[in-house]
Amino acid sequence: MTQARAVTGWPLRALGLGAGAALAAVATGLVVDPGRPAAGHVQNLELGLMRGAVTGLLIGPFAARLRLPARQRAALLLAYTFVLSALTNWIESSAYNLPGAGTRMLLVQLPGVLVVAALLTALYPPAAADASLAAVLGEAVRRRPAAGWAWRLAAAGLLFIPCYIVLGALITPWVDAYWTGATAVRLGLRPPPLATILLLEAGRGLLYAVTLLPVVLLMGGSRLRSAGWGSLTFCGLAAVPLLWYTAWPLPLRVAHLLEISGSLVAFCAAAAWLLGWRQRQAGRRPSPTPEPARLGR
Numbered sequence: 001m002t003q004a005r006a007v008t009g010w011p012l013r014a015l016g017l018g019a020g021a022a023l024a025a026v027a028t029g030l031v032v033d034p035g036r037p038a039a040g041h042v043q044n045l046e047l048g049l050m051r052g053a054v055t056g057l058l059i060g061p062f063a064a065r066l067r068l069p070a071r072q073r074a075a076l077l078l079a080y081t082f083v084l085s086a087l088t089n090w091i092e093s094s095a096y097n098l099p100g101a102g103t104r105m106l107l108v109q110l111p112g113v114l115v116v117a118a119l120l121t122a123l124y125p126p127a128a129a130d131a132s133l134a135a136v137l138g139e140a141v142r143r144r145p146a147a148g149w150a151w152r153l154a155a156a157g158l159l160f161i162p163c164y165i166v167l168g169a170l171i172t173p174w175v176d177a178y179w180t181g182a183t184a185v186r187l188g189l190r191p192p193p194l195a196t197i198l199l200l201e202a203g204r205g206l207l208y209a210v211t212l213l214p215v216v217l218l219m220g221g222s223r224l225r226s227a228g229w230g231s232l233t234f235c236g237l238a239a240v241p242l243l244w245y246t247a248w249p250l251p252l253r254v255a256h257l258l259e260i261s262g263s264l265v266a267f268c269a270a271a272a273w274l275l276g277w278r279q280r281q282a283g284r285r286p287s288p289t290p291e292p293a294r295l296g297r
Helices: 002-032 038-064 070-095 103-123 133-143 146-179 181-187 194-218 223-244 250-275
Strands: none
Touching: 002 038, 002 103, 038 070, 038 103, 038 223, 070 103, 070 194, 070 223, 133 194, 146 181, 146 194, 146 250, 194 223, 194 250, 223 250
């Protein structure tokens, strides 16, 4: 009976998160664009429900593994959600001159981010709250000096550039027609110079590396678990929402979804290897809590 409840409970929680995200999307739309036709608000409702439900299914299991007090979990999930689903996408949208990009775009997304983070905290509690951010950061300082963490974070950030370039090159034959000629003008697509792209992706990579660091520490330094949970959550928050960007044709959205997901998975694997550490006992499953007694070098 308990197992059956668990199986049905996850989808129900995801639907609850979707309902909250849908209400936030409609309320935000009514405030920022009150003159929009009713069909537009219905679309906000539908897209908010889908985005929230998918977020619950993909991010909920990760939220349940954060064995932190409620306030610390809420703060971490808020920062995590904001960086991955709003800030990094806003930076790239602004650099690529996408329609609607600007400070207003970031502010419009903020209510939805707040609602999603609050619901992730409330609907996906951990089995126990036996860790703390202070303990996690203290263990990080004991494990490596500041210089060691600094060069690893910088190197991980730079590794995002080849991930981005290689995956971008792979999808170029399928998206080139959208980014050139009359179609690009109609969609408002204006790619920046290569130097700007490289600088942008280096900055995004560093932001991604800093965002992944708490995952590595909370997963006990396990490279495999950090790469797995990082890939799932990064793709769920930073890549999957591209499907709901209805200003783009569906083939363009799917192609860039695959591109972004592939680059994030490759990045999380490389960054987790740099930021994590070898576990002391081979074959033992690392604890999700950063207890110093259980961590190896």
